[in-house]
Structure formats: C-alpha cells, structure tokens
Amino acid sequence: MTTYDIPKPTTELDDAIAHKINFKTKPLGALGQLESLAKQICQIQQTLTPVLTKPSIVVFAADHGLAKEGVSAYPQEVTHQMVLNFLGGGAAINVFSEQQGIDLSIVDAGVNFDFGDSPNLIHAKIAMGTGNALVENAMSKEQLTNAINKGAEIVRDIQSKGSNIIGFGEMGIGNTSAASLIMSHICQIPIEKCVGRGTGVDDDGWQKKLDILKQVQQKHAHLADTAALLQAVGGFEITMMIGAMLQAAALGMVVLVDGFISTSAYLCAQTLEPNIQHYAIFCHQSDESGHQQMLEFIDADPLLKMNLRLGEGTGCALAYPLLQSSVDFINKMASFESAGVSNKD
Known part of the structure; x- marks a missing residue:
C-alpha cells in the first residue's frame, strides 16, 4: 500500500x-x-x-456485495439512483454546497451501474461493487491499492486548482455495515455496540443485520493489519476516501470528516499515518449508533450535534461556516x- x-x-x-x-x-x-x-x-x-480557499467536498459512491444479504432497508439500486440525483443537483449535499459556495465532486468508486460518459461524474470505478464479505473478501489487494491511489489522485487534482480545505462524503447501500465492522475491529468494541439502523431498518432488520455481521466477523477472524481489514470487509468508497484523506493531509490541506462512514475511513487512515489527526476537523456527531463511541475513541470534539444520519458530506457543508468564522x-x-x-x- x-x-x-x-x-x-x-x-x-x-x-x-x-x-x-x-x-x-x-x-x-x-x-x-x-x-x-x-x-x-x-x-x-x-x-x-x-x-480558506476554494472549499471542496468529494462524495465517493460504491456498492457493497454484502447488501445482497438484506442488511439495509433499501435495495442496492438506490446507490446509483442517488448518484444520478447528485449529478442532477437534487440532493441535500447539492443544496448545502451551493449555499456555502463549496465545490462539489461526485465519484463513482465502484457503483454497480454503467453511467456512460456522464460528464460531471469522476469515473474511478474499481469494480461493479465489492464482493460479499459473508462468503469472500470484499476486495483484492490490487483493488485496495487502486482505490487508495485513485482517492489520492483525485485530491491532488483538486488541490492543484487552489483548494486548501476539503470534506469527504459517501453514498453506498450497505456501507454502515462495513463501517460497523471497521469500527468494531479498530476500536475493539463488540459488534452489537457498533451496529445502527443505517438507512432506517426496523427492529427485526437490525437483529438480522447484527446476526449477519457477527457471521462476517467469524469468517474474517484473523486480520493482520488495516490493509487486511479493508480487503476483508471494506468498501471501495471507504477505501478511496482513506487515500483521499491521507493525500489531503500530506498536502497540508484542512481535512473535514463527516459522519459515521467517513469517520470509519478516518480510523483506518489514522492507523496508517497517525499525524493525520493534526489536519482533521470532525464536523458533527451522527445520530447513527456507535458514532459517539468512535469519536470518543479518537478523542475528537465534533462541531455540531444535529441528529444527522444522511451521509453525503452534509455535515461538512453545514459546519463550514463555523470554520470560516474562526478564520475571520x-x-x-x-x-x-x-x-x-x-x-x-
């Protein structure tokens, strides 16, 4: 790596x-x-x-093979439908980014859909979604490396155009499951304390999700390092975000961390390069179960607590005016x- x-x-x-x-x-x-x-x-x-110059937010989107097991209340098709919504300007992140004058980039990191040429989309597809972590590794070592490198490349391009502050968001049905597995492994917290409602599963759905994630943990019980963890259970959008965060900090940019999924990416990034902590600002405490524990684990003091659980980088956009006020x-x-x-x- x-x-x-x-x-x-x-x-x-x-x-x-x-x-x-x-x-x-x-x-x-x-x-x-x-x-x-x-x-x-x-x-x-x-x-x-x-x-603060040319503030930017990058939304990484990808699909998860584990979604086939029913860990989300929504079907996998919602991932590509939301990407099309982003490109059409109709999502919350579009509204908030436009309001704050933030440049918004949408990245296909591994969505199970062919977007064609889509001129406003950054085409960085690693594959048509990850493997199903319940039966196999989510990704190969080569795919992991490609995702990390592509995230870094995207940030280098944004920084070269004058941006010195960048936030990260995501979209991917099933990615709260990947984030919960990452959190449980790195923070050494039992998986049942890491699993939330995601996109809104009911009680039965939550229990099913928990049972499946316990099985995933049993299958991937011996993981040597962060790279092995990501290969086993990670998502392409999470992995690409890790490379993006690391590269942004290496370039001296202010790194804005969004909610539960983005913080799971940050957890991995910090295990790889601890000095990233000096560049990271945590924008909000998500309403997703486990995010508070995640933030406490890294001793982070989030700027907002508004019961958000949308993802997309919305917390970054909402917190940005506070950063501008601090500079002013x-x-x-x-x-x-x-x-x-x-x-x-």
Missing part, C-alpha cells in the same frame, strides 16, 4: 497564535471552540493570517491595543 509523508505541524508559531487569539477584544476563551479551530487552522497553514475572527477582529479597549489588569 502507498505510504504518505504527513508532517506534524511545528510549534514555532504556537505562542504567537495564542497571543493573537487571546488579545482580541473579548474575554479569554470567550469564543470557545472557534478559538481552538482558529489555532488548528493556523498550525496547519503555519501562519498567523489563515485563509482571527484575521479581522480588533485587538485590545488596536481598538483602544482596556484589557483587564
């Missing part, structure tokens, strides 16, 4: 960043999480005057000295 050199931001500017934040015309710490956001973005960009206050807000306001003794 390709390796990525992600440097830990230096601490040389930390005192100056803290001074600039603390001496704005406000009580110490009064802007709360906006202050920690501003500090993190300054550290990533190694500057006292951070700027550190750049534009007056200091006590410049405003002639008395500071406390």
Whole structure:
C-alpha cells in the first residue's frame, strides 16, 4: 500500500497564535471552540493570517456485495439512483454546497451501474461493487491499492486548482455495515455496540443485520493489519476516501470528516499515518449508533450535534461556516491595543 509523508505541524508559531487569539477584544476563551479551530487552522497553514480557499467536498459512491444479504432497508439500486440525483443537483449535499459556495465532486468508486460518459461524474470505478464479505473478501489487494491511489489522485487534482480545505462524503447501500465492522475491529468494541439502523431498518432488520455481521466477523477472524481489514470487509468508497484523506493531509490541506462512514475511513487512515489527526476537523456527531463511541475513541470534539444520519458530506457543508468564522475572527477582529479597549489588569 502507498505510504504518505504527513508532517506534524511545528510549534514555532504556537505562542504567537495564542497571543493573537487571546488579545482580541473579548474575554479569554470567550469564543470557545472557534478559538481552538482558529489555532488548528493556523498550525496547519503555519501562519498567523489563515485563509480558506476554494472549499471542496468529494462524495465517493460504491456498492457493497454484502447488501445482497438484506442488511439495509433499501435495495442496492438506490446507490446509483442517488448518484444520478447528485449529478442532477437534487440532493441535500447539492443544496448545502451551493449555499456555502463549496465545490462539489461526485465519484463513482465502484457503483454497480454503467453511467456512460456522464460528464460531471469522476469515473474511478474499481469494480461493479465489492464482493460479499459473508462468503469472500470484499476486495483484492490490487483493488485496495487502486482505490487508495485513485482517492489520492483525485485530491491532488483538486488541490492543484487552489483548494486548501476539503470534506469527504459517501453514498453506498450497505456501507454502515462495513463501517460497523471497521469500527468494531479498530476500536475493539463488540459488534452489537457498533451496529445502527443505517438507512432506517426496523427492529427485526437490525437483529438480522447484527446476526449477519457477527457471521462476517467469524469468517474474517484473523486480520493482520488495516490493509487486511479493508480487503476483508471494506468498501471501495471507504477505501478511496482513506487515500483521499491521507493525500489531503500530506498536502497540508484542512481535512473535514463527516459522519459515521467517513469517520470509519478516518480510523483506518489514522492507523496508517497517525499525524493525520493534526489536519482533521470532525464536523458533527451522527445520530447513527456507535458514532459517539468512535469519536470518543479518537478523542475528537465534533462541531455540531444535529441528529444527522444522511451521509453525503452534509455535515461538512453545514459546519463550514463555523470554520470560516474562526478564520475571520482571527484575521479581522480588533485587538485590545488596536481598538483602544482596556484589557483587564
């Protein structure tokens, strides 16, 4: 698997960043999480005057062979139907991205559908969906490598056009099952505490989903590393997102992590390159069961909690104005000295 050199931001500017934040015309710490956001973005960009340019969100879509076992309330066809909806501008992520002036890219990472030429789609199909993890590996080693590399390539192209902040979303019927299996393995949490309702399964559906995922775990009981985990149970969209996240951090971009599925990709990325944590901002706590535990495992403090469980990168789009506010206050807000306001003794 390709390796990525992600440097830990230096601490040389930390005192100056803290001074600039603390001496704005406000009580110490009064802007709360906006202050920690501003500090993190300054550290990533190694500057006292951070700027967010050409914000981007990439939605990776793929199908899962395990969906054939009935782990979702929706049929597999919904994956390609939603991709067509994205391309037509009709999904929530389209609305929120347009509202915030965010460039949106849609990627066919492995959808079981032929989209033809589709000019607004990034064609990166690894295969027509993964294998059924209940009976075989989800993907081969070659497919894993191709997905990681393609995700990185897509991010390099976006960064070359001027973007320095990028969020990641997904679409794939059955992908909460893959994310639950990843979470259980990496976090060492029993699978029953990781399995949620996904796209809205009822009680019987949830029990069926849990039973199937327990069988999948039994089949793939001995996994040597993250690569083996992804080969066994991963999705092409999740794997491509891992390569994208790693490449974005290696390029010094701000990495916006969406909900349950995206955080499972981040978990894998962090096991491969721990320094990615310095570049990642967690946009929201999903309403999907297990996401809170996932966030606690990586000691992440999400920006929003709005009971979202849609995916698509919607949390990234909704959180983006908070990042812009954090940058604007550190750049534009007056200091006590410049405003002639008395500071406390």
